[in-house]
Amino acid sequence: MAVINVNGKALNHNADPRTPLLWVLREQLGLTGTKYGCGIAQCGACTVMIDGVATRSCQVPVNSVGAKKVTTIEGLAANGTLNKIQAAWVAADVPQCGYCQSGMVMAATALLAAKPNPTDADIDAAMTNICRCGTYVQVREAIHAASKA
Amino acid sequence: MTIQTRVGRRNFLASSAVVAGGFSLGFSFPFQASAQSPVKELNAWVVIQPDDKVVIRVARSEMGQGTLTGLCQLVAEELECDWSKVTWEYPTPGENLKRNRVWKNFSTGGSRGIRESNQYVREGGAMAREMLLAAAAAEWKVPAGELKVDKGVITHSSGKKTTYGAVAAAAAQLEPPKEVKLKDPKDWKIAGKPLKRLDTVDKVTGKQLYGIDFTMPGMLVASVRACPVIGGKLKSFDAAKVEKMPGVKKVVAIDGNAVVVVADTYWNARTALAALPAEWDVGKLGEVQTETITAMLKEGLDANEAFVGNKVGDAKAAIDGAAKKVTATYSFPYQHHVTMEPMNATARVTADKCEVWCGTQNGEAALAAASEACGLPVAQCEVYKMLLGGGFGRRGRADYVRQAVLVAKEMPGTPVKLIWSREEDMTHCQYHPTTMCKLTGGLDAQGNLVGLQMRISGQSILASLLPQNLVNGMDPATFQGVMAQGPEATYGYNVPNLLIDHAMRNPHITAGFWRGVNVNQNAVYMECFMDELAQAAGQDPLAFRLKLLKPKWAAVLQAAADKAGYGKPLPAGHFHGIAQVMGYGSYVAGVAEVSVSDDGALKIHKITAATNPGHVVNPAQIERQVSGSFVYGLSAMLYGEITVKDGAVEQTNFDSYNVMRMDEMPKVETVLVPTHDFWGGVGEPTIAVAAPAVLNGIAKATGKRVRDLPLMHADLKKAS
Incomplete structure (x- = not known):
């Protein structure tokens, strides 16, 4: 049994140490908001924050996480109140199918923590997540709105 | 009859959030013991709970296109309920069969969700409303005609009030009315409005289950x-x-x-x-290569036998007698859908x-x-x-x-x-079919188009997936966007002598329906070639088209051109490319503003897209479908290509099958020009104008005509 710190809680799991964090979150801890899209760190659907850094969890062996703090999409809303990025996402009615949106929101949360007033170029550089429905226009709008909130 | 008895032990929970295995779900599962007593439905579409919560049943599948919100708007419009109290649920396919297909078609494709079911879902809402009013009238012993309803609150002319929730149980006992009159869309209060989707919050908190x-x-x-x-x-x-x-x-x-x-x-x-x-x-399948398939298709371009999809006059004679003849051959590769969820x-x-x-x-x-x-x-x-x-x-x-x-x-x-792993998914799809197309046009001395031949050679989706739907061997869907007639995907140009035919060539790779389907490549072929013809005629591509287009096609193209400022000065090095098509019952057009640097780097600055979907159920969601459709269409144009080596698909993941990301996303301006006289789809049609509009812009910017997709293989560098 090993322990990782997810969303402020120490959680036990019994996965093989080399198991990607993505699958520990999804299958051992029941945190299915973090999505599998490609498994090779291309699409960003599995983005979580590790010590505040947006990270593609499909390429992170769980034993490399150690005592670092993992934040998943489920950990953003405090006591049921959406964080300002989530609120901006709702206000801009961003998601279509929604499958990529956990990763998008996590990447945007990390971006705004690092750069509270990102330019379009900053957004382009940080938001490399893939959305196939095509929410890019609304994602950009929501990030700008959140930066002003 | 209660829902409980209709569905056996499955409860249609009117609650929007039930708990199973620790997760919040938007709908019910059979193993859940409902904590709530079952509530009688008013009809297949509407359940109203004592607390006035309105549950609308949606048979079509929500996959991002917003159909569930749009269909709920249509039901709620007729129901006259309070939109803030609306939740939704899926009926099950098994239940549909048991109830003699009361929800009709579950199939969600072809941009059909709203345009095919608007009539019966609105009737469901209207019938429920009449039953609720009748129940209130019976309780108060007054004529129903003396009642009014607004947002689920029923008021009698005497001032007495009640709510839908209070009379729903009694209403559910009543016989449904034989006939209902639907509202004139111009009186809509819920439908036609840019309402927010009903399924957003769970998608930004990680609670939404797929x-x-x-x-x-x-x-x-x-x-x-x-x-x-x-x-x-x-x-x-x-x-x-x-x-x-x-x-x-x-x-x-x-x-x-x-x-x-x-x-x-x-x-x-x-x-x-x-x-x-x-x-x-x-x-032997192990011997098939992309080159093998290309050779198959090339042979079809000049084959004697072909299925005729659209014929007017004598195209060959007209072209033979024309003052000027233009010929070009295009190709369109296999493509993958790449849904984000494998x-x-x-x-x-x-x-x-x-x-x-x-x-x-x-x-x-x-x-x-x-x-x-x-x-x-x-x-x-x-x-x-x-x-x-x-x-x-x-x-x-x-x-x-x-x-x-x-x-x-x-x-x-x-x-x-x-x-399925992403790799399994990438290699075992039903791919967008590959085709080639040879076009030949004849212009008279004044530059008028007198004859046009379009030979499509390539794979049929129906032959691959639904051979029973072939018509005497022909796949009518191959002609989407260039069909002779019908409300679906009709050719918009009046060409006096026209021949559009299809030499079917079916490789072993499974072909299937891919958002936009055959409209996509047919629009590339036809709309790029229209620009080639206009150029040969020495005419502006917009003016050249407007002379030939039927009114509805012309109107939407003009609307896009006007909004984009077509013909007005653009920043240095920027060029406008245009395209139009009719698909999925709607008329669409796009104007792409592009530039190409000397070293061949393409920048798509802006797309202006006009849509005439007939009736507009939710303009905000249409706008999202349109801008999203350009991500889909432009990804395909830039990168979409599945190749075959030794019989197997070569691409395995996003590293070998690239798609567009945010940094390449142009601004998109959506123009809605509804004529309110038909119901068209919006999930797919604008995809088809993405590629030809951009390719036409590139041709203007560089003088280079790209005829083979994807664009990533094209050299757009300025000739030194």
Whole structure:
């Protein structure tokens, strides 16, 4: 049994140490908001924050996480109140199918923590997540709105 | 009759959030004991709870396109309920069959959700309203005509008030009215408005469950590898090599063409599957290369035999006698849908029952596939639809459902969730078909188009997936966008002598429906060639088109051009390309503003897209469909290409099958020009104008005409 710190809680799991964090979150801890899209760190659907850094969890062996703090999409809303990025996402009615949106929101949360007033170029550089429905226009709008909130 | 008796032990929960396995769900599952007493439905579409909550049943699948919100708007409009109290739920395909298909078609494709079901869902809302009013009238012993309703509150002329929730139980006992009069769309208050989607919050908190997230007690997880060559067979596999690996429960072969490892977790199943030795028999298919397929298609370009899709006058004679002749050959590759959520389904099979939980665009096809795979009658099978992490046509096919059921059948009573890896998904799709096209046009001395021939050569989707739907061997859908007539995808140009035909050439790669389907490549062929003809005629591409286009086609193109400022000065080095098409019942046009640097770098600055969908049910959601459709269409134009080596698909993941990301996304301006005289679809049509508008802009910017997609292979560098 090993322990990782997810969303402020120490959680036990019994996965093989080399198991990607993505699958520990999804299958051992029941945190299915973090999505599998490609498994090779291309699409960003599995983005979580590790010590505040947006990270593609499909390429992170769980034993490399150690005592670092993992934040998943489920950990953003405090006591049921959406964080300002989530609120901006709702206000801009961003998601279509929604499958990529956990990763998008996590990447945007990390971006705004690092750069509270990102330019379009900053957004382009940080938001490399893939959305196939095509929410890019609304994602950009929501990030700008959140930066002003 | 109560819902409880209608659905047996399955309760249609009117609650929007029920708890199962610790997760909040948007709909009910059969194993949940409802804590709430069942509430009688008013009809198949509407349930109203005592607390005034309105549950609207939506038969079509939500996959991002917003159909559930739009359909709820249409029901709520007629129902006259309070929109803030509206929630929704899916009826099940099995229930639909038991109730004589009361919800009609579950199939969600072809941009049909709203345009095909608007009439009967509005009638469902209107009938429920009449029953609620009649119940209030009976309770108050007044004529129903003296009642008014607004936002679910019924008021009598005396001032007495009640609510839908208070009279719903009595109303549910009444006979539905024989006929109802639907509102004139100009009186709409809920429909036609840019309302927010009903399914957003759970998608930004991680609570939304997709098929891949489904779990239930005792569930195992399976990973599958089918023969890398589509159509090949499994020769042998060595289960003993992996049976002792961590978590492995079972190793099975299914359908004679795939191996499956079932384990306690997906990661363990996948790890063991990767270590499982398997040999395949691919026969002659192993000799097929992309070049083989290209040669097949090239031969069709000049073949004598072809299915005629659209013919006016004598095109050959007109072209032969023309003052100027223009010819060009285009090609369009295989493409993959790449839904963000890979294919998956969960199944549980016992001696007398088969249940499936999955995202599907066609619940009834999934039900039929489950029945066929498990061998039980359809009446003993059920499919519980989950939201889709993308569909785009891919989830209209139930191959992954069949696989899940076949595996679950090997482990009676144990639920098994089968997940395709991205690599499995990429290599076992039903791909957008590949075609080539040869166009020949004749211009008279004044530059008028006097004759046009369009020869399509390539794969038929119907021949691949639904051969029973071929018409005397012909695939009518091949002509989408250039059809002679009909309300669906008709050719908009008046050409005095026209011949559009199809030499069907079907390689072994499975072809299937892909968002926009055949409109996509046909629009590239026709709209790029129209620019080539205009250039040969020495005319502006817009003016050249407007002379030929029928009124509705011309109007939407003009609207896009006006909004984009076509013909007015652009920043230095920027050029406008245009395109138009009719698809899925709607008329659409796009103007792309592009520039190409001397070293060949393309920048798409802005797309202006006009749509005439007839009636507009939710303008905000249409805007999102339109801007999203350009991500889909431009991704395909820039990068979309599936190639074949030794019979197998070469691309395996996003590293070898690239798609557009945010940094390449142009601004999109949407113009709605509804004429309010028909119902058109909006999920697909604008995809088709994305590529030709940009390609036409590139040709203006560089003088280079790109005729082979994807664009990533084209050299746009300025000639030195």
